[in-house]
Amino acid sequence: xxxxxxxxxxxxxxxxxxxxxxxxxxxxxxxxxxxxSDFEKDIVRRKSGAKGTTPRIEDDQPLIAxxxxxxxxxxxxxxxxxxxNNTKSKDYSNLIHHPRPGHSDFVASRKYHGFNDYRGGGxxxxxxxxxxxxxxxxxxKILPPDINIQAKLIEAGGHADIDFAINEAIRExxxxxxxxxxxxxxxxxxxxxxxxSSAHALLSHIVFSIPAIKGIEFGDGFTAxxxxxxxxxxxxIDELGTTETNHAGGLSGGMTNGNPLIFRVAVKPTSSTSKxxxxxxxxxxxxxxxxxxxxxxxxxxxxxxPVIEAVTAIVFADLLMIHNSKKM
Numbered sequence: 001x002x003x004x005x006x007x008x009x010x011x012x013x014x015x016x017x018x019x020x021x022x023x024x025x026x027x028x029x030x031x032x033x034x035x036x037s038d039f040e041k042d043i044v045r046r047k048s049g050a051k052g053t054t055p056r057i058e059d060d061q062p063l064i065a066x067x068x069x070x071x072x073x074x075x076x077x078x079x080x081x082x083x084x085n086n087t088k089s090k091d092y093s094n095l096i097h098h099p100r101p102g103h104s105d106f107v108a109s110r111k112y113h114g115f116n117d118y119r120g121g122g123x124x125x126x127x128x129x130x131x132x133x134x135x136x137x138x139x140x141k142i143l144p145p146d147i148n149i150q151a152k153l154i155e156a157g158g159h160a161d162i163d164f165a166i167n168e169a170i171r172e173x174x175x176x177x178x179x180x181x182x183x184x185x186x187x188x189x190x191x192x193x194x195x196x197s198s199a200h201a202l203l204s205h206i207v208f209s210i211p212a213i214k215g216i217e218f219g220d221g222f223t224a225x226x227x228x229x230x231x232x233x234x235x236x237i238d239e240l241g242t243t244e245t246n247h248a249g250g251l252s253g254g255m256t257n258g259n260p261l262i263f264r265v266a267v268k269p270t271s272s273t274s275k276x277x278x279x280x281x282x283x284x285x286x287x288x289x290x291x292x293x294x295x296x297x298x299x300x301x302x303x304x305x306p307v308i309e310a311v312t313a314i315v316f317a318d319l320l321m322i323h324n325s326k327k328m
Contacts, residue, residue, distance in 0.1 A: 004205070004206055005027070005314065005318045006318055006322060007027045007321040007322055008026075008028065008317045008321055009025070010135045010314060011024045012128055013131075014082075014123075015120075015122045015123050016121050016127040016128075017119035017122070018117065020084055022065075023079075024079045025067070025078040028073050028138055029073065029142065030072070030074055031075075032142070033072055034064070034072065034073055035071045038137055038141075039133075039134055043060050045306040046303050046306045047060060047303075048303065051166055052169065052299040053298070053303060058084065060130060061083070063080065063081040064078065065079040073138075078138065080131065082131065097281050098279050098290050100271050100272060100290070100292060101278075103124075103271035103272070104121065104124035126211045126303075128211075129210060132307055132310050132314075136306075136309060136310020136313045140317075142321070143317055147187060148186055149309045151181065151183075151304075151305040151306070152305050153301055153304070153305055156177070156299055157177070157178070165299070166298070166299055169298050170298065173273075173274045173275060174269075174274070175298050175299065175300075176269050177214075177266065177267050178299060178304070179264055179266055180264065180265050180304050180305055180308055181262070182261075182262070182264070182305075182309065183260055183262050184261035184262075184312060185260045187250065187256040187260075188256065188323075189255075190255050190256065191323055192256060192319055193255075199251050199255060199315070200218060200251055200254050201254065202318075203216070203263065203312065203315050207308070207311060209311070210307055210311065212267050213268075213304075215265065217264050218249040218250075218251055218261075218262070219246060219250070219262055220248075220249070221264065224247065227247075232247045232248075233247070240258060241257055241259070242258065243259055249261060249263055270296055270298065272292045273296075274296075277292075278290065
């Protein structure tokens, strides 16, 4: 339920306003150099504080509790913790009976019979993407240096001009979504297994584990449904499997085909908008106005690219280890 992966396996834990959030990485080979400073670059990229993001700013300093000795991995499970220090839980007290439209408040309360931690979204918060980024840092160290993973926000609020979109959202006082594109170069041929452990399936699985993700497409994606086979097929031009086009986005039969992997994800607008909305009060049994207080991202998509890179690295670290384990 809270774990992902076969040989390179992660388990995530914590709540948004609890004492900490964290991750346990199991299966990491021994002898990989790892220290706190290695996490800084990707963690800073995910941090809030920029225009359009939440004013809640945490230190986000990783505490490596287990699995590292003398700045190298030991082969034992690696546990990394991040403290939650900048919380304002009182901002969420009215959500016990007034679930936010579009958020997990209602379903979490029903599923866990009211025992769930509702503060800041609890276990369903984007705060838990921070441990995913940390696991991604470790995963990248397992991958060969010629594998390059880069994700960027290519559209926000329906606009390619990101700054314009953010300024419009600020003016309107409402949240917006976006589209993040990820490109991976240097992948060898044959990573992924048929059907349930295909690269498509595993990437989709972990990508949809990121809060606010509503869709994913590989290569031409849904546009492929409007093409002819002769248009969509990628013709080979050499013995390495290089293709003239890349409509498939670097995957064939669920496996990497040696061409760049390209996929895009749709990020929905943050549920916690400053616009007044209607919701059902489960105590009074009436529909009432809801004005959401607290600190929230106007465009959470701004902070998604390093998370997408991290989960992509996690998938391919696992698939590479599986691939190598099968070599004679």
